[in-house]
Amino acid sequence: MSPLRRLAASCLLGSTCLGSACGGGGSSSPTTPTTPVAGALTMTVDASGVLLPKELVVPPGSRVLFVNQSSRARQVSSDPHPDHTDCPAINQVGFLAPNAVRETGNLNITRTCGIHDHDDPTNANMRARIVVR
Numbered sequence: 001m002s003p004l005r006r007l008a009a010s011c012l013l014g015s016t017c018l019g020s021a022c023g024g025g026g027s028s029s030p031t032t033p034t035t036p037v038a039g040a041l042t043m044t045v046d047a048s049g050v051l052l053p054k055e056l057v058v059p060p061g062s063r064v065l066f067v068n069q070s071s072r073a074r075q076v077s078s079d080p081h082p083d084h085t086d087c088p089a090i091n092q093v094g095f096l097a098p099n100a101v102r103e104t105g106n107l108n109i110t111r112t113c114g115i116h117d118h119d120d121p122t123n124a125n126m127r128a129r130i131v132v133r
């Protein structure tokens with residue numbers, strides 16, 4: 001069996017198909033996924049209303065998917081509240097209905113981007129940050 005075929009076979013059988021062996025996860029890919037994929041740059045509001053992870057480190061030029069698994073709508077915004085000027089690309093997510101998935105713009109500037117729910121700005125559960133570096 002060729003090495004290539006063995007790779008393919010192990011990917012079908014194994015649970016470790018997220019590594020470089022199976023490709024497709026290249027950071028240079030310009031494709032924009034429409035559904036969250038394991039290993040993708042994703043932040044999720046879980047069912048209990050907690051935005052996770054609390055810190056996500058991404059390279060410049062990245063986009064991050066926001067997924068709302070909670071039962072109420074969110075207004076995903078860059079810090080500082082209420083001006084939202086630190087990382088305007090995050091404001092592109094904006095209104096996020098329950099079960100909605102939306103994407104930031106390109107996070108081109110290396111800096112730390114605080115995130116909050118503009119409709120609930122003091123809710124610590126909805127605070128997190130993206131570190132662009």
Ligand SMILES: [Cu+2]
Pocket residue numbers: 077080081082083084116117118119121
């Ligand atoms: Cu705000």
